[in-house]
Amino acid sequence: MDNVTHALAGLLMADAATAWIERRTKTPANRKLRRAAIGVGLIAAELPDADLLYSGPVVGMGKLGYLLHHRGHTHTIVFAVAGALLMWWLVMTVRRRAGESFDAREGLPLLVLALAGTLSHLLLDFTNTYGVHPFWPFDNRWVYGDAVFIVEPWLWVVAIPPLLFGARRFSGRVVLSVLLCVILAAAWTLGEMTRTLALVITIATAFWLGLQHWIPVSRRVTAGLVAWGVVELVFAASSGQAKVAVQRPRFSDETVAEVVVSPGAGSPFCFEALVVTLTMREYRVRSATIAPWPNLHLSSAMSPHACRARALGSRFDGLQGVIRLPAGNDPGVTWGEQWSAPRAELIALAASHCEVSGALRFLRVPVWVRESDASVRLSDARFGTGTGGFTDLPVREGPCSLPARAWIPPWTPPRADVLSLPPSPAR
Numbered sequence: 254m255d256n257v258t259h260a261l262a263g264l265l266m267a268d269a270a271t272a273w274i275e276r277r278t279k280t281p282a283n284r285k286l287r288r289a290a291i292g293v294g295l296i297a298a299e300l301p302d303a304d305l306l307y308s309g310p311v312v313g314m315g316k317l318g319y320l321l322h323h324r325g326h327t328h329t330i331v332f333a334v335a336g337a338l339l340m341w342w343l344v345m346t347v348r349r350r351a352g353e354s355f356d357a358r359e360g361l362p363l364l365v366l367a368l369a370g371t372l373s374h375l376l377l378d379f380t381n382t383y384g385v386h387p388f389w390p391f392d393n394r395w396v397y398g399d400a401v402f403i404v405e406p407w408l409w410v411v412a413i414p415p416l417l418f419g420a421r422r423f424s425g426r427v428v429l430s431v432l433l434c435v436i437l438a439a440a441w442t443l444g445e446m447t448r449t450l451a452l453v454i455t456i457a458t459a460f461w462l463g464l465q466h467w468i469p470v471s472r473r474v475t476a477g478l479v480a481w482g483v484v485e486l487v488f489a490a491s492s493g494q495a496k497v498a499v500q501r502p503r504f505s506d507e508t509v510a511e512v513v514v515s516p517g518a519g520s521p522f523c524f525e526a527l528v529v530t531l532t533m534r535e536y537r538v539r540s541a542t543i544a545p546w547p548n549l550h551l552s553s554a555m556s557p558h559a560c561r562a563r564a565l566g567s568r569f570d571g572l573q574g575v576i577r578l579p580a581g582n583d584p585g586v587t588w589g590e591q592w593s594a595p596r597a598e599l600i601a602l603a604a605s606h607c608e609v610s611g612a613l614r615f616l617r618v619p620v621w622v623r624e625s626d627a628s629v630r631l632s633d634a635r636f637g638t639g640t641g642g643f644t645d646l647p648v649r650e651g652p653c654s655l656p657a658r659a660w661i662p663p664w665t666p667p668r669a670d671v672l673s674l675p676p677s678p679a680r
Contacts, residue, residue, distance in 0.1 A: 254377040255404045256299060257432060261412040262373050263298025265481065267291045268419055268474040270366040277358040285348075286359065293344055293363055297370025300336050301327045301378075314660075317608060317646060320615045321662055324378060329389045333371035341367040377401075380485065382515045382635050384617070386664055394665045395617070400485070400492035402518045407484045409436040410458045415477030418465045433458070445518040454519055491521035494545035498585045499526045507532055510670050513618060513635055514543065522546060523560035527568065527618050527634055529668075536596045536671050538618055538634055539578065540568045540589035547585035560587075568634050572622050592620060592634075596671055602629060603672060607653035612646055617667040 267290040271282045274290075282290075301324075308314055308322035326332060341364045378385050380398035387396070401408075413433045417426055437458060440451040461480075468476050495514045507530035514524045526541040544560040569575045569592045578588040599619065603610040609631060613619060618634040624647075633644040666672060 258408050259298045259374055260295055263294035263370050264416050265412055265477050266366055266369050267294025270362045273362040274359050293366050294370055297367045298374055300371050301374040303327050317612055324385050325662055328375055328385045330387050333375055337367035337371045382513055393663050395667050399514045400489045402516050406436045406440055406454055406519045411480035411484055412477055414462045414465050415473040450519050488521045491545045495524040495543040498543055498545055499541055504530050535593055537593040539591045542587045544585045570638050572620055572638055600672055606648050608648050611661045613666040614664040619668055
């Protein structure tokens with residue numbers, strides 16, 4: 254998820270922890286305690302992204318290094334728990350040495366806040382298609398939620414109003430107000446959603462803001478957390494239904510190896526899908542647009558027709574051998590295009606190019622094309638395939654240009670099933 258969403262989650266949990274301390278001590282929280290809780294909530298919610306200090310441009314690992322190490326070791330339960338405990342100890346130590354009035358009953362809520370903050374980061378990152386591998390070093394596999402858009406406006410909309418009406422300084426209210434205006438402006442201007450959907454989000458925001466006046470002060474943060482959970486559950490339910498819908502067809506001679514679904518911003522009623530299938534010798538990727546609830550006609554914006562109209566461009570730009578598929582008869586699923594290649598070709602690339610074998614520890618839907626200069630361009634269809642794309646990796650002949658082998662993390666290749674080519678049938 255984006256860092257603003259993580260920060261909003263941290264602030265909601267910080268306010269909940271402050272309210273918990275007030276109930277335990279039967280004393281209103283002072284400014285220093287509130288500041289400590291907000292600091293713990295914000296830092297904990299962002300802490301796993303500390304990997305950007307070494308996977309990003311500061312160290313200069315390059316694109317492949319970023320793909321392999323962002324959401325890497327710091328996005329694990331081991332790091333989340335250790336980081337939370339260290340941060341909690343530092344906060345408690347600093348408060349004691351600063352001579353702040355301290356009640357032992359504050360310790361447990363702040364500890365829970367630190368743990369909830371770091372673990373919430375992992376959980377939120379799990380909900381989209383990029384994935385995490387939280388169980389390292391015991392399990393190196395990636396796991397994916399495939400449920401929530403990377404910048405989901407509904408999460409901003411449900412979180413900001415309860416925070417805005419909380420007891421915080423004027424500067425904090427200004428920042429939150431600006432963020433709310435930014436997400437609403439983005440809904441109307443960036444073209445990621447229809448005008449109808451932007452209007453629905455705007456009306457819902459106005460209603461939720463007005464409702465804060467009627468919700469008791471002690472219940473506002475709880476209401477915000479519950480609303481956040483409802484948004485996540487709605488998207489998760491739609492994601493599950495979308496995966497079921499896209500697998501209704503029976504692929505005669507193929508095995509479905511992976512189904513990747515991703516919603517559009519703000520809408521749990523329209524998903525894009527990539528379906529990876531395998532035959533004995535071939536690797537295939539199909540694209541589709543899915544209306545997971547085709548019979549739910551609350552408005553025209555939720556119809557399969559509206560979902561098809563919102564479909565993005567080709568997922569296979571620049572690739573060779575792409576074919577257009579028949580749309581199909583399922584009202585909820587519209588098929589797009591198909592790209593295929595021999596499985597042995599990817600196996601050979603991985604065996605002869607260390608960059609490819611390294612990249613396959615991240616790429617969930619690998620696609621590739623041979624360029625005119627005999628080089629290979631490797632991409633992940635989740636993020637588009639055009640030159641210069643997010644995962645676009647040019648691979649050239651020659652000696653391995655990667656750093657020492659230890660630089661490659663031990664993540665299990667998501668497409669290990671493609672790399673395991675079955676033996677030729679006996680003649």
